[in-house]
Each structure stands twice: as C-alpha cells, then as structure tokens.
Amino acid sequence: MHTRRALLAGFACLTLAFAAVACHVTSDNAAAAPSCDEPGISPGAVRLGLVYPDTGNSASLFQSFRAGVDARLGIANAAGGIDGRRADYIWRDDASNPRGNAAAARDLVANQHVFGLIESTSVATGSAAYLHGLGVPVTGTSLEAAWTQNDNMFSYSNMISDGPSVTTWGAFVAEHGGRRAVIAQSGFSATSVTLADKLTLSLQAAGVRVVGRVDATGPIDVAGIGERVRDSGADVLVGAVTGAAFGQVVVGARAARANLRVILSPVSYDQRLLQVFGPVLAGVYTFVDYQPFEVDTPAHRRFLAAMRLYAPQVSPPAQQAALAGWISTDMFLRGLAAAGPCPSRAAFIHGLRATKGYDADGLLPAPIDFSSHFGQVNRCYTFLQVDADARHFDLIRPAPRCGTELGQ
Numbered sequence: 001m002h003t004r005r006a007l008l009a010g011f012a013c014l015t016l017a018f019a020a021v022a023c024h025v026t027s028d029n030a031a032a033a034p035s036c037d038e039p040g041i042s043p044g045a046v047r048l049g050l051v052y053p054d055t056g057n058s059a060s061l062f063q064s065f066r067a068g069v070d071a072r073l074g075i076a077n078a079a080g081g082i083d084g085r086r087a088d089y090i091w092r093d094d095a096s097n098p099r100g101n102a103a104a105a106r107d108l109v110a111n112q113h114v115f116g117l118i119e120s121t122s123v124a125t126g127s128a129a130y131l132h133g134l135g136v137p138v139t140g141t142s143l144e145a146a147w148t149q150n151d152n153m154f155s156y157s158n159m160i161s162d163g164p165s166v167t168t169w170g171a172f173v174a175e176h177g178g179r180r181a182v183i184a185q186s187g188f189s190a191t192s193v194t195l196a197d198k199l200t201l202s203l204q205a206a207g208v209r210v211v212g213r214v215d216a217t218g219p220i221d222v223a224g225i226g227e228r229v230r231d232s233g234a235d236v237l238v239g240a241v242t243g244a245a246f247g248q249v250v251v252g253a254r255a256a257r258a259n260l261r262v263i264l265s266p267v268s269y270d271q272r273l274l275q276v277f278g279p280v281l282a283g284v285y286t287f288v289d290y291q292p293f294e295v296d297t298p299a300h301r302r303f304l305a306a307m308r309l310y311a312p313q314v315s316p317p318a319q320q321a322a323l324a325g326w327i328s329t330d331m332f333l334r335g336l337a338a339a340g341p342c343p344s345r346a347a348f349i350h351g352l353r354a355t356k357g358y359d360a361d362g363l364l365p366a367p368i369d370f371s372s373h374f375g376q377v378n379r380c381y382t383f384l385q386v387d388a389d390a391r392h393f394d395l396i397r398p399a400p401r402c403g404t405e406l407g408q
Contacts, residue, residue: 036342040115046082046336046343048089049108049117051127056096057188057218058122060244061267061321065120065141066091067311068325071303072333074310082336083343090114098126109136116335116345118328120321122191128153137348139331141324143191148375152349154331156364157289157378159266160191165198166379168403169264169287170206173236176285178262180209181236182229184216184249189241195266196240205406208236216245226252234258239265247277254280269320274390282390287381290327291363293318294384294395299362327360334358365400379403 040047050069053059069089077086090112092104105127108114116137124138128146131138135152142148142155145162173181181203185196200210212232214225216239229237230253237253237260239246246265253260268286293300300318303326307317314322331352336343338351353374357367365380380402384393 036344038115038342038344039109039113041085041343044084045086045088047112047114048087048332049105049112049114050089050091051094051101051104051108051117051119051121052091053096053100053121053123054093056094056100057186058096058191058242060242061122062120064311064314064319064322065325065328067307067314067319068303068322068327069118069329070325071306071310071322072326072329075302075306076333082333083341087333087336089118094121094123094126096121096123098123101126102130105131109134115343116332116348118325118332120324120328122189124153125190135345135349137332137335137345137352139335139352140328144194148377151353151374154335154352154370156327156331156358156360156368158376159289159378160194160198161375161377164377164405165201165205166377166403166405167202167205168379168381168401169199169238170202170204170208171403172285172287172383172401173203173208173238173262173264174206176262178203178208178236180211180232180234181238182211182232182234183213183238183240184225184246185213185240186217186242186245187215188217192240199238199240201406202403203236203238214249216241216249218245220245220248220252222248222252223255224252225249226254226256226258229253229260230256230258235261237263239267241267243267243270243273244276247273247281250284251277251280267320268386269384269393271316271318274386274392277390279390281386282388284386285383285396286386286393287383288320289365289378289381290323290360291365292382292384292393292395293323294393297362299360302361303363323363327363330360331358377405379405 052062052065073087094101094104101123119140122143125146132150138153142158147153147155148158148161183196186192214228264285335348335352339347356369359367380400382399383396
C-alpha cells in the first residue's frame with residue numbers, strides 16, 4: 001500500500017514535469033517536515049489566507065479566482081505538498097471596498113495566523129501598508145499601484161503604477177482607425193478612475209483625442225449612457241469597468257447607433273459575457289497579460305484538467321479569473337519552495353524576489369525576473385477580438401504587442 005501511494009504521487013509529479021514548483025513525493029515512512037516557529041507553519045501543513053471580493057460592485061471580475069486557487073493547490077497537495085506540508089487556506093471576502101480589505105487581512109494575519117496571503121481584488125490598497133509593515137508575503141493580481149510599491153507583494157503583471165502609462169493600448173487603437181475616444185469608468189472605484197487615467201495618457205500619446213468619460217456605475221441607464229456615447233462624437237469606446245457593466249454600455253451605444261470603429265475593454269475576455277450579451281459584443285477587442293486559451297499550450301491543458309478535477313462547479317473552466325488564481329497560487333508555492341524546509345516570511349520574500357525566469361509553466365508570454373520586475377509596469381499585452389458570431393475570441397497577431405513607458 002505504501003508503495004502504491006508513492007507511485008501515485010510520483011505519477012502526479014510526472015504529469016506536472018514542467019510545473020514551476022518541484023513535487024516532493026512522500027510516503028508513510030518519510031520523515032516528517034521539521035517543526036518551525038513561524039505563523040501558519042506546522043510539521044504537516046502550511047496555512048494560507050485568501051482575500052478576494054465575493055460580494056460588492058467588483059465581485060463579477062473575480063468570481064472564479066478561488067476556483068483557480070483550489071485547482072493549483074489540489075495538484076500540489078496530490079503530489080505531496082511542499083516539503084511534505086499540505087497547503088490549505090482560510091478565505092475572507094473584502095466586499096469590494098478598502099475597509100473590508102483591511103479587515104479581512106487583519107483577521108487572517110492577527111487572528112487566523114496565516115503564513116501569507118493570495119489576493120485578487122481592486123482594493124488591495126486597504127491592507128497593503130499593514131501587510132508590508134509585518135513582512136507578510138502576498139501574491140496575486142496587480143490592479144493598483146500598491147503592488148509596485150511594496151516589496152512583499154508579488155504579481156506576474158502590473159497594469160497600474162503611480163508613475164507611467166504605456167503606449168501599447170493607444171497604439172493599438174490608432175492602428176485600427178480610432179481618432180476620438182470616450183472612456184467608461186466607475187466614479188465609485190478608485191481603481192477604475194486610475195485605469196481610465198492611464199488609458200487616457202496612452203490614447204493621447206497615439207494621437208487619439210479623449211473627448212469625454214461616461215459613468216458606468218450600476219444601476220446603469222442603458223439608453224441614456226448609449227446616447228451620451230453617441231453624442232460625444234467618439235469613434236472609440238474604451239472600458240475601465242467590469243465586463244458586465246461595459247457590456248451594458250455597448251448595448252446602449254449600439255442601440256443609439258453610435259458610430260464606433262473601435263470598442264476596447266481589458267476585462268471582456270470571458271465566454272460568460274458572450275453568452276449573456278451575444279451578438280452585441282461582436283467585434284469588441286480585449287487584451288490579456290498572459291497566454292490566452294486560444295494558444296492552447298500544454299500548460300493550458302494541465303490547468304483545464306485540474307479545474308475539472310478540483311473545481312468542477314466552474315463552467316466553463318477557461319476563465320480569466322480562474323487562471324489568475326492558478327498563477328497567483330503557483331507563485332506562492334514557488335516562494336514556499338524557495339524559502340526552504342523551515343520557511344519564514346522573510347526567507348519567502350527574499351527567495352521569491354531573487355527568482356529569475358518565472359513563466360508560470362509557460363502561461364506567461366515571456367519569463368520574468370522578480371528582482372528587476374518589481375515596480376515595473378507591464379508593456380506587453382495580447383489582443384483578441386470577439387468573432388462575428390460572438391461565440392469565440394480571435395487572436396490578433398502579432399502577439400504579444402509591446403509598447404514603451406510614458407511619463408506623467
């Protein structure tokens with residue numbers, strides 16, 4: 001029986017031969033992991049915290065993130081964990097607001113004594129200073145400047161910093177004939193407003209005039225916002241809001257017969273949106289900062305298989321937030337492995353920050369160096385377009401497209 005367990009664990013390792021974190025095969029006869037004096041670390045387990053908005057106005061962006069975490073931890077634990085420790089987590093909802101984010105992080109660290117956090121939210125600023133002050137490692141998705149300011153926070157891509165924007169988005173719009181743009185934002189979201197600011201800089205640098213902004217905070221007056229888009233005279237509509245909110249703006253603009261050449265949103269790469277909005281989204285452009293599912297790499301197939309096994313409730317499994325959860329968890333596992341058999345928070349941060357050539361098992365378009373990546377805004381994105389039947393996304397070549405940084 002012991003031999004069979006070891007063989008099964010070994011097979012799990014072989015199926016993930018290119019995974020970022022090496023498998024550690026264990027059996028009942030293997031020596032137990034050492035006892036370590038660090039929060040969340042015991043001989044048999046490492047306890048993590050997970051923070052994301054399960055409720056609130058940005059919840060739709062992050063709904064499947066937890067499923068991606070489950071899938072990556074499921075694979076890791078089936079293969080023996082990290083240095084013989086099973087990775088488990090306790091999760092909290094930050095309710096899409098900074099105060100909720102601060103409360104969630106404080107509870108997980110001070111009361112639940114987690115080792116570190118995996119986080120995906122638009123309000124990470126709420127807890128960033130607290131976590132940095134305690135040296136708590138955090139991995140996740142970067143939608144705020146805090147990820148470029150605190151060296152305990154690790155993301156595979158920084159869309160927003162407190163410094164430059166990038167030329168990539170504006171150059172794409174100009175190349176496709178856009179000349180006058182209106183931007184949809186939510187005035188109740190600091191992240192949405194900041195992203196709209198960065199998009200404005202990028203568009204203007206490419207010679208695309210930004211003629212106005214429309215507020216797409218729910219409940220949305222679909223007809224009214226569509227008329228405002230039309231009356232602006234814009235031939236470009238760009239979104240800095242959730243996919244569901246932007247879909248309503250597009251519905252309104254189409255109904256008002258706005259003369260739009262380019263419609264672009266960073267959060268519309270989602271099959272569920274195509275199912276909800278249908279043909280009205282045909283021709284819409286979107287962009288991602290990882291290898292999209294259309295590339296169909298072995299890493300995508302491993303992710304999808306793990307989702308079906310460990311998160312079968314999520315359908316379809318090929319979801320942007322779920323893949324972000326997988327990559328964010330993979331980064332955390334890499335940090336644990338780098339910290340050694342008796343990990344400390346400081347050793348985790350030092351070890352992951354020194355990591356070079358990280359590509360999330362091929363899910364990122366190019367390897368990143370965490371030591372030089374810190375603080376840098378992402379310049380490269382892969383663009384896709386909703387096909388004429390609004391059932392699929394077409395990859396636009398070249399992919400990815402890389403621009404340059406812009407000053408403020």
